[in-house]
Amino acid sequence: MHLAYPAVLSALLFCTGLYGVLARRNAILVLMSVELMLNAVNLNLVAFDVWLSRTARDTLHSGQALTLFTIAIAAAEIGIGLAIVLAVYRGRGTSDIDKLRDTAEGPAPDDSRGDGTEEAPVTGDEKAEATA
Amino acid sequence: MSLAAATAAAARATTTAAESHGFLSPTGVEIAFLLVGLVTFGAAIVTVTTKQLVHAALWLVMALGGLAVEYLLLTAEFIAWVQVLIYVGSVVVLLLFGLMLTKAPIGRSPDADSGNRWVALTVAVAAAAALVWVVVDAFRTTWVDLKGPAAGSTEVTGASLFQNWVLPFEALSVLLLAALVGAIVLSRKAKADATTPADAATPAGAQSRRSEKEGTR
């Protein structure tokens, strides 16, 4: 099998996940996109491991081992990530990433703190109007 | 699985020289890989573009499952089953729980994508073009011989893992423990959150707005 097939598929999946990370508004969907990116990397690792184990007589199987590690770390990451998202949701009533703007430069120099909480109702109202 | 074995046998019959394997005369494994890959890629695209949040999780199952099949086609059995068990089995379930717990709307939500969409598309397409160009340019003649014993059978993987990768494996268990503790600490309801009226009022107000919104819908 040509190595180009899994490599190109991996690249495409990675960029899909990249798009999801950059474009999705819901934090959990962003986490899903991160999973897609991780899996693209996994595919790459496995494909190259298979190639190397046949071509270079490599018995270390580092690609597969790293894939397993990545899966384990991804599991841990998804757990922590969800915990953070839930904590944020509890604290702010939303899990939309583009509303978490506490680090934004406020309109007034001394008004940067309440920015996230004050803008949230406004956009929320707009959202409600849009759905109505 | 039988299809994969057949294509592997066909590949064994042909010459091993890399130059003789053109892209215009694909083997059976390649055709299967291509088809499953298309499905996987399509499922991934739908995952990151659908407006229904729960559907995104389900399409993610599709994409991850497709990847498991690809692992099998690459003779990495163990990874494939781990993929099915962990990703399809647990991670997606966790994500679905997360969606439920954050009261994600069922059905189409028009605001699933942020205003950053077009920038994201540009960046993603550019990155894809660059990566694909580089990968194709680098590996267009590289041939993976899938004949012989499976490169990723449970036996081979286990032997490699517990002979060469014991220490990182054990370190990983510590990391998982830390992640477990961290998740518990983060999920526990902090007492300080409820005491300050401002912080307590904000989620309540947001929740009431959200219920209003669902009522209007």
Place this chain on the structure above:
Amino acid sequence: MTTTTLAVLVPLLPFLGAAAGLLLGRTAPGYVRPLAVLPSLTSLVLAVLVAVRQGGGQAINAATELTPTGSVPIELALHIDGFAALVAVLVGVVASCVQIYSTGYLRDDPRYPSYAALVSLFTSAMLLVVYSGDLIVLLVGWEVMGICSYFLVGHYWETPEARAASIKAFLVTKLGDVPFLIGLFALGTDAGSFRITTVLGTVASGGLHHPTLIALLLLAGVAGKSALFPLHTWLPDAMAGPTPVSALIHAATMVAAGIYFVARLLPVFQASSAAMVVLAVMAAVTMAGSALAALAQDDIKRVLAYSTIGQLGYMAGALAVGDRGAAVFHLLSHGAFKALLFLAAGVIIHASGTNSLAVMSRMTGLRSRVPDAYWTMTVALLALAAIPPFSGFFSKEAVLGAAEHVATGHTEHAPGSAGWIVLVAGLVTAVLTAAYATRLWLLTFHGRGVEAPDHGKEPRSMTAVLWVLAVPSLAFGLAYGPLPDWFDGRDLTPVLTTSVLGTGLALVGGIITYGAWRHTTALAPRIPLGAVAAHPDADAGVVEAEAIASHAPAFGDVAYAADPADPGRLLLGPLHRHAAVGFHLDAVYNVLFVRPVQAGAALVRFLDREVVDTYVRGAAALPRLLGAAVRRAQTGNVQTYVSALLAGTVVLVVAALLVATGA
């Protein structure tokens, strides 16, 4: 104790008194009066002792070098000759009298402790100037006097006149002090030392390279301190200070310092005949102009101030003809009678509640209210007018005699032109001096109109010192016999020609003024004028401050009163209006210096605000624009940030690949 120790203690004691007075003024008010009076009295006694021991003989020189100061050494040096010893006695006498007088004059003043300490410091600085044998140490005392005069003239700082006067006194004297400092440095560089004895030795051996330049630079400082034309304008305005301070400044310290300095360094000035002529012209203009101005003043203290300027002109004239003995002789006698005049004027102001001669001329019986002031002031005015046998006669005759001596061809010490200038101006001034002295006396004590107010007896401390000072005013002139032994040995005996001429002219001036007064005094009751202090029973200092503050609102000007009964108006005719304002010299200075400086300040302010700040604002504008752009980018949206990051990464990777593949 050795004479040197005694001499060191003379300036040191008032200084310690000043320091102690400033420290204890708040905490122990009971000690303030002893701390003010006793150091002055003690240093007077010590100065007398020093004078007796020195005895006009060989000059006492002592020096100690505190620390090496480079190529030109500065030493704490004493140089006590006959001049220094006698001037120190005069300073001690006047300072003691002023301190005693002040205890009564500023009895209830809340700022008396700091006032007394500053007077002590003033005295100490003057004594330092007198005794110092090193020009830099002399300069220290010189400058300390400047700052003390600033504080003391501004004692009534609640009134705008006092504030303006103190600043004016400080700035005008500083204007002279800057060239003075440069001149001192030039002198020290030429002589290689700041020791007065070394400097005089260099001058005697002809080692001075730029005598005219140095002499003129030094003369600027002297003119500022001693209120010679053209830097005399601060002195009449300094009348806004308390009367004892005026007495101190006019009689013994400050103005005397300049004359004394020239007397001490006279050979330096004599090395340049141009400087002597300049000094003579300055002296002539000063004495004649100030005497005319004195005739037109309405404020009794301003009359006395202009008379001081005139007498300083006499002293400067004596120096210009190279006779420092006559100059210091006149300095001593003038110090006594001018202190007396001011202190008596303080008593009169307190008694009458006004400082305006126009108002006093409409009071009867002021003479009987203050008999001490009447009699002593009469003596002092006779001395001022140089009527024999009062002290002023002898000292002024010494000056005129010296001028005549030079004018008649004895030009080994001074150019003959200087002699003629001084002689003519001195004789003209003699008429005018007698005229304004008579006018002052007549207007003050021979007024007709309402009865003078009765505030009871003046404090004993104020009247006693008048009689103490009346003694030298009356009899010091007889010292013309022994004094040459203390000075240069030049004869100070009155010359017949100038004596007859001077006395005759003085009598003429007095008689003409009397005639004019007889003519105008009938007008006085017809035009009522009056402005009397609001609290006539209060402390003398308060009465004076109120009198000064009320003069300008009542009469339209601090120096002028539209009084047709004034004999000075009749005598001066059309000149009166100009003389009253000091011949518009303040206006000229206003045009020449104040306006250009203010215009320059406005220009600098404009350049700073509009030009320099524009650059600063321009420099800030670009960063501000960039900052606004960057701030616009800080949306807080993590996705935007990551997008930018990854876009940059892609661009970089593509660029790196292109470079690596050589495309």
